[in-house]
Amino acid sequence: MTDTTALHYTEEHEWIALDGDIATIGITDYAADKLGDVVFVELPAAGTTVTEGTVVGEIESTKSVGELFAPVSGEVVEANQAVVDSPELVNSDPFGEGWLIKVNASSLPKFLSHAEYRALVGE
Amino acid sequence: MTNEPGTTTPERLSPLDAVHRAAGASFTDFAGWQMPVRYSSDLAEHHAVRNSAGLFDLSHMGEIVLIGAEAAAALDHALAGKLSAIEIGQAKYSLLLADDGGIIDDLVVYRTGDDRYMVVANASNASVVADELRTRAAGFDTIVSDESDDVALIALQGPDARAVLLETPGFGVEGPGNDGEDFDAKLEALKYYRAFPATFEGEPVLVARTGYTGEDGFELYLAPERAARLWEALAETGGPRVTPCGLASRDTLRLEAGMPLYGHELSRDILPVQAGLGRVVALAKPDAFVGRAAIEQGPAADAPVLVGLAAEGRRAARADYEIYDGDDAEATRVGIVTSGALSPTLGHPIAMAFVAPDAAEPGRELFVDVRGTRVAASVVALPFYKRNA
Numbered sequence: 001m002t003d004t005t006a007l008h009y010t011e012e013h014e015w016i017a018l019d020g021d022i023a024t025i026g027i028t029d030y031a032a033d034k035l036g037d038v039v040f041v042e043l044p045a046a047g048t049t050v051t052e053g054t055v056v057g058e059i060e061s062t063k064s065v066g067e068l069f070a071p072v073s074g075e076v077v078e079a080n081q082a083v084v085d086s087p088e089l090v091n092s093d094p095f096g097e098g099w100l101i102k103v104n105a106s107s108l109p110k111f112l113s114h115a116e117y118r119a120l121v122g123e
Numbered sequence: 124m125t126n127e128p129g130t131t132t133p134e135r136l137s138p139l140d141a142v143h144r145a146a147g148a149s150f151t152d153f154a155g156w157q158m159p160v161r162y163s164s165d166l167a168e169h170h171a172v173r174n175s176a177g178l179f180d181l182s183h184m185g186e187i188v189l190i191g192a193e194a195a196a197a198l199d200h201a202l203a204g205k206l207s208a209i210e211i212g213q214a215k216y217s218l219l220l221a222d223d224g225g226i227i228d229d230l231v232v233y234r235t236g237d238d239r240y241m242v243v244a245n246a247s248n249a250s251v252v253a254d255e256l257r258t259r260a261a262g263f264d265t266i267v268s269d270e271s272d273d274v275a276l277i278a279l280q281g282p283d284a285r286a287v288l289l290e291t292p293g294f295g296v297e298g299p300g301n302d303g304e305d306f307d308a309k310l311e312a313l314k315y316y317r318a319f320p321a322t323f324e325g326e327p328v329l330v331a332r333t334g335y336t337g338e339d340g341f342e343l344y345l346a347p348e349r350a351a352r353l354w355e356a357l358a359e360t361g362g363p364r365v366t367p368c369g370l371a372s373r374d375t376l377r378l379e380a381g382m383p384l385y386g387h388e389l390s391r392d393i394l395p396v397q398a399g400l401g402r403v404v405a406l407a408k409p410d411a412f413v414g415r416a417a418i419e420q421g422p423a424a425d426a427p428v429l430v431g432l433a434a435e436g437r438r439a440a441r442a443d444y445e446i447y448d449g450d451d452a453e454a455t456r457v458g459i460v461t462s463g464a465l466s467p468t469l470g471h472p473i474a475m476a477f478v479a480p481d482a483a484e485p486g487r488e489l490f491v492d493v494r495g496t497r498v499a500a501s502v503v504a505l506p507f508y509k510r511n512a
Contacts, residue, residue: 033149036371037166039465040437058494060439062165062464063371065494091164 002095008111011120012069015095016111023072023108026099027059027090030121035061038090043068043079043101050076052109057100059090072105137182138275138347142354146367153370154247156183161369169375169467171366172336173510176281178357178367181342182350185249186274187242187256191265194238200412201259202232203395205405209234214316214333218395218403219244219252220414224422225391226398228252229383231333233318241270241329241344245385259413275350279357279365280340280376282510285310287361288330288341293353295322315339323353335373337380337508375464378473381431381506387442387461388429388475394422397477398429399505427458427477431507432489434500439465439472440491446476447490450497457482460491466507473507474500 008016013031017024032038040060050056050070057068079101083089089098112120134157137143143150143159151160159180161168171177189197195207204217211234219227228248233241244252253269260267279288288294294306297320309319310330318331326349334340345353358365374384383389388398395404395418404418432440440446440463447454458478466473474491482489485504490497 036161037164039166040439042438060437060465062169062375062467063160065441 004095005114007114009117010071010111014071016071021105023103023105024099025071025101025103026094029094032091032094035059035066036063037061038087041083041087043084044076046076046078048076050103068100072103073107074103074105076101077104078102137180138350139180139182139354142351148369151370154183156246158183159369161371162367165371166467168366168368168372172281172338172368172376173468175364176279176283176287176361178365179278179373181276181278183246184276185244185246185252185271187244187253188268188270189265190239192238193264194240197260197263197265198240199408199410201256203404203412205408206232211236212317212319214318214331216403219255221391222414224394224414224417226389226393227255227391229385229389274344275347276342276344277350277354278334278340278342280334280336281338283364284340287357287365291356291360293324293356297322335382336376338510375467378462378464379466379468379508384462397422397426425480428480428483430476430478430483431503431505432474432476432500433503434472434498437465438493438498439463440474440493445492446478448482450490468508
């Protein structure tokens with residue numbers, strides 16, 4: 001189990017796990033629940049340079065389309081092929097197997113803490 | 124201005140609200156009501172209806188009752204169909220048209236007696252429909268009563284719906300000397316788009332074989348204070364065969380079944396024939412019904428028509444996406460998507476759309492602008508999904 005209190009968060013309902021410069025990025029359980037069953041995920045390929053705050057991917061449910069914003073700038077080092085093949089992982093394990101991309105971050109903005117994020121979503 | 128959802132009216136709660144909250148439902152604002160959008164998984168709920176049975180709370184829908192010697196004549200004048208021709212216990216899909224032929228709402232009308240009908244309207248249009256029916260029924264010997272606040276609606280839909288309903292204790296039929304056997308016999312004999320008055324734990328319930336999912340199923344109209352008991356009895360009796368379902372699965376189910384949704388496929392700007400509903404308009408009836416002249420004149424020759432679209436891959440076209448006749452910069456815009464989703468049953472994207480008549484022939488390849496990418500889609504006949512009879 002991922003310790004969600006140790007993760008960083010954004011107002012776009014993404015979580016970030018930092019390991020040195022490598023940021024593993026996914027969407028929160030709150031976001032996954034709001035979307036409903038995820039049926040399609042489009043992610044930037046490894047090697048893509050992403051810019052913080054821009055849309056770099058899509059997460060589609062039966063009901064709606066969610067955009068993936070890059071929470072950091074840098075180069076994508078890995079996109080989670082398992083989640084592309086099995087989009088339901090975003091719902092079943094949003095903080096674990098449902099991770100989306102790993103980015104070699106060139107800089108880190110200020111993130112929300114777990115407590116701040118839970119306050120944001122009213123929990 | 125009418126019915127801006129959620130702007131002026133406070134959110135209304137279903138009589139089943141506490142049941143939904145206890146079940147852990149997620150909610151959505153729908154036409155001013157707070158209704159379950161899903162309980163856990165909208166895909167699981169969708170598949171449950173196709174494979175076993177689903178339980179829906181539709182208490183937000185409007186019920187308007189007409190009673191009087193001229194109730195039938197009033198409806199023949201007010202609506203597009205010939206409602207005087209249906210028998211007691213029969214239901215009919217109909218339309219409330221404006222003078223210019225545009226669709227104010229689509230309705231299911233039940234004849235519940237020689238001199239009485241129940242008109243079921245969409246939640247977003249219920250008060251408009253009630254007002255229009257009152258206006259149009261003036262001069263006829265009938266009263267028009269908006270009973271929406273006094274009627275809850277539970278739908279049980281899917282191949283197991285009938286078996287579960289038969290097994291659920293507490294049902295009877297009205298009148299002296301009746302018992303559960305009579306209810307069973309009536310239910311066994313009930314045909315599609317028919318209804319009969321019954322009782323549940325001694326209180327009235329109208330049992331109708333109608334629905335909006337493309338499956339066999341039932342809709343049960345009863346007093347709001349009885350709704351939770353009935354919901355729980357059906358869920359308990361059905362056990363794993365019955366899954367509570369939210370509005371998200373209802374939308375994908377009706378889309379697969381090619382059924383229009385007001386505000387998407389139907390609106391005041393659309394004539395019935397454009398939406399493939401020409402058969403619903405009874406031009407053969409002698410009555411000067413509202414909208415008749417405009418219907419007889421028909422839409423312009425180039426007015427868009429409703430089609431089905433099927434695509435490959437997993438990226439669904441969604442409402443308001445534009446449709447082109449090619450995938451290059453010179454392509455012409457030929458229509459707009461009204462509803463779309465990745466079909467849970469079929470596994471590929473499906474959509475309904477209004478397109479120019481010369482782009483509407485089945486087999487025609489069109490291109491949907493999916494957030495900047497042109498995705499190929501073929502025009503196909505509706506419905507996308509039809510259950511095995």
